[in-house]
Amino acid sequence: MAERRWRRAGSALLRVIVVWAVSTLTLLALAGLLPDFQLQSDDGDSITRTAVTAAWGAGAFGLLTALVWPLVVRALLLVPALVLGLLVFFLNGSLLLIALWLIPDGRGDAAPETAVVVAAVMSAVASASSTALAVRDDDAYGRRLSRLATRRRRRQGAGADSTGMECPGMIFLQLDGVGHEVLQRAVKDGVMPTVAEWLDGTHRLTPWRTDWSSQTGSSQLGILHGSNHDVPAFRWYEKDGGRIMVSNRPASAVELQRRAIERTGDGGLLTLDGASRGNLFSGGADQVALVLSVSTRRGRENRSRAGYFAYFSDPANAVRTALSFVAEVCRELQQSTRARLRGDRPRVARGGLYPFIRAFATVIERDVVVAAVIGDMLAGRTAVYADLVAYDEVAHHSGPHSRDAVRVLESLDRSIALIAKAAEHAPRAYRIVLLSDHGQSPGETFEGAYGLSLKDLVRAGCGLPVSRRVERTACGAEARDAAADALRIGLHRRGAYPEEFVAPELTKLDPSGFQPLARDPAAPDLSGPDPIGQDPAAPTPRDPRPPAAAPIVLASGNLALISFPDRPGRLSREEIEARHPALLSTLANHPGVGFLLVRSEEHGSVVMGAGGVEVPLAELADDGPLAVFGKGAAEAVRRTDTFPHVADIMVNSMYDPETGQVHAFEQQIGSHGGLGGEQSQAFLLAPLELSTPLDEEAELAGGELVGAEQIHRVLRRWLRECTGPQVPIEGAAETAAESPTKASSAG
Structure with a gap:
């Protein structure tokens, strides 16, 4: 044992000496190439003296990066990740200037911009040298990856079940936005060789159908916390609270997680020694990094930023990621320019901050999350759930089947391979499950x-x-004409508006049901014949109602929600038509709209479509008006209709089954959020050692996985198979009131 320790110490010392020597040579080479970087006095030095100066500078820089860099990164944990990534070059260059300042007799000097370049090259060379020396040393490789793990991990119970025997851990990797069909195509075309190898022998692929709200907020909340009740879309308006909820806003994520825990009485999927990485919600995990629902927590206890420290504390990681970040920004600028020059259609604007947002999703978020997952495995955690968002972000702007999106799939496959390789060095076996939260459907935007x-x-x-x-467009003109005609008729018919919509002093109706002369001097004379036969060019009578608040229109991919904020509760079809007689027919008959969901006082909720189609929701079947949207569409709409915060009018865009296209109501040519096409078909890829997602009876009956809540139950079952019994947390609702991520060790 003592001999082995001495051998390890000698090997480590040898690596330090070799890396120091390589860094010294690199510093000498850079001094010869860069005019603003010197390692000699003004009078010149001998080769030996210059080499000693270079060795001093390389050693000082290495020591500073090992001792000072982690402290600097920890101090910057509260800095947004995007800013931290951009600061990497400046911080590293500053450390080099300090190292040169420490060289005796002032022989080291560099311009600030040159220092940035030298520091980046030095870090990259040192990292490459250290990694190359450790290739055949499994212990060194394990130690290097272990530095990525969170230092404050609670160690009790890791890696063993209640009997003390080793049991496998579970890694759940969510490939955000990668639909079932996209994955199959990528495997067939050789884009994802790691996944293809798994499918050939070790894993099974199962599709699953999302809820009507086919987006990350709804799906991930259901998967991690077992309930996505009352999440009608990515963004929606809540009348009782007077606020707009947006799934990827920290305050909304906190509230949604609290509601889910309160509804289920359970802390989440990851309450048993779990870790949540890069997600919207914590899943009840004690260890979190880049998790939105805890991102507003500040100070030393802000563990959501701990993933940054674990990754960026290694300056080589920081420089490599920063360089990749810049390269990705340049790649996006190049790709968007080419698309514009080729005249690609459909196309959306990709300027402004988008290149930086894309680079964050495809580089910084990916690198930090992958490093955190590797650290979790080396620390022996029981369950890890991580979200890789790169594909979803790129597909929104480039299209789900574009070359840009294919390149992202290739990088995701490399990340999966890296995680699988790291699992070989973990203290316990791991079963890796890949899954997605939804797919994406292509198509021109509604506005385009x-x-x-x-x-x-x-x-x-x-x-x-x-x-x-807008008035010059055909759709805008038709809608305005329809509204004007409805107003001309409505103002002259008894009962056109309920009393609460009409100014009392202007509404004395005579027995004939027609409006007499208005008493408002500014109002036009409304007496005389019925305006239906009047000249179309005649001015439209002024609406005597007090001005109502404009409706709130919120888009979630190809699903939109329309709410009238000045009226409490969910308005009925009759109330909407009394207020705006032309609105529902204008929407239902528009070629870009697939169907509407509204509440009817006579029939309950109804689905409205073009040509006057109107079917009570209770009677809706898969072969009815929603048949084009596929199996299960009617049930998905029925479920959403039960939500307390469903909008006054729910609008789903058209869907063309021949092309698979939808029309997003926001600026996305690859979208998800509603019904129609690939967006509703997610996937689940799991090892064969785990039980089948559906039981045998359900499979024989042609059943399928439906909804994120069912996926939660499947993942729960797999966790029980691997780690033993898990029971609901008692008093989870009370615990959630104190902290939405706090949970006991039972799950």
């Missing part, structure tokens, strides 16, 4: 296809002012 946004169409259908550009 028809020249106006859905918000413009809604305003036109309500008779509200719109821009001249």
Whole structure:
């Protein structure tokens, strides 16, 4: 044993000496190549003296990066990740300037911009040298990866079940936005060789169908916490609280997680020695990194930023990621320019901050999350759930089947391979499960296809002012004409508006049901014949109702929610038509709209479509108006209709089954959020050692996995198979009130 320790110490010392020597040579080479970088006095030095100066500088820089860099990164944990990534070059260059300042007799000097370049090259060379020397040393490789693990891990119970015997851990890797069909195509085309190898012998692939709200907020909440009840879309308006909920806002994520825990009485999927990495929600894990629902927590206990420290504390990682970040920004600028020059259609704007957002998702978030997962495995954690968002971000702007998106799939496969390789050095066996939260459907945006946004169409259908550009479009003109005609008729018919919508002093109706002369001097004379036969060019009578608040229109991919904020509760179809007679027919008959969901006082909730189609939700079947959207569409709509915060009008875009295209109501040519096409088909790829997702009876009956909540139950079952019994947490709701991520060790 003593001999082995001495051998390890000698090997470590040899590596330090070799890396120091290589760094010294690199410093000498850079001094010869860069005019603003010197290692000699003004009078010149001998070769030996210059070499000693270089060795001094390399040693000082190595020592500073080993001792000072981790402290600097820890101090910057509260800095946003995007800013931290951009600061890497400046911080590393500053350390080099300090190292040169420490050289005796002032022989080291560099311009600030040159120092940045020298520091980046030095870090990269030192990292490459150290890694090369450790290739055949499994212990060194394990120690290097172990530095990525969170230092404050609680060690009790890791790696063993209640009997003290080793049991496998579980790694759940979510490939955000990668649909079932996209994965199959990538495997067939050789884009993802690691996944292809798994499918050939060790894993099984199972598709699953999302809820109507096919987006990360709903799916991941259901998967991690067992309930996505009352999440009607990615963003929605809640009348009772007067607020807009957005799934990827920290305050909304905290509230959604709290509601899910309160509803289930359980802390989440990861409460048993779990870790949550790169997710919207914690899943009840004690160890979190880049988790939105705890990102607002500040100070020393802000563990969500701990993943940054674990990764960026190694300056080589920081420089490598920063260089990749810059390269990705340049790649996006190049790709978007080529798409514009080729005249690719459909296409959306990709300027502004988007190149930096894309680089963050495809480089910084990927690198930090992968490093955190590797650290979790080397620390022996029981369950880890991580989200890799790169594909989803790129596919939104480049298209789900574009060359840009294919390149991201290739990088994701390399990340999966790296995690699988690291699992070989973990203290316990791991079973790796790949899954997605939804897919993406391609298609031109609604605005690109028809020249106006859905918000413009809604305003036109309500008779509200719109821009001249919108008025010139065919859809805008038709909606405005329909609203004007409805107003001319409505103002002269008894009962056209309920009393609460009409100014009392202007509404004395005579027995004939027609409106007499208005008493408002500014109002036009409404007496005389019925306006139906009047000249179309005649001015539209002024609406005597007090001005109502404009409807709130919120888009979630190809699903949109329309709410009237000045009216409490969910408005009925009758109330909406009394207020805006042309709105529902304008929307239902628009070629870019697939169907509407509204509440009817007579029939309960109804689905409305083009040509006057109207079917009570209770009678809706898969072969009805929603047949084009595929199996299960009717049930998905029925479930959402039960949510307390479903909008006054739910709008799903059209879907073309021949092309697979939908129209997003926001600026995305690859979208998800509603019904239609690949967006609703996610996947689950699991080792064969685990039980089948569906029981044998369900498979024989042609059953399928439906909804994120069912995926949660499947993952729970697999965790029980690997780590033993898990029971719901008693008093989880009370615990959640103190901290939405705090949970006991039972799960």
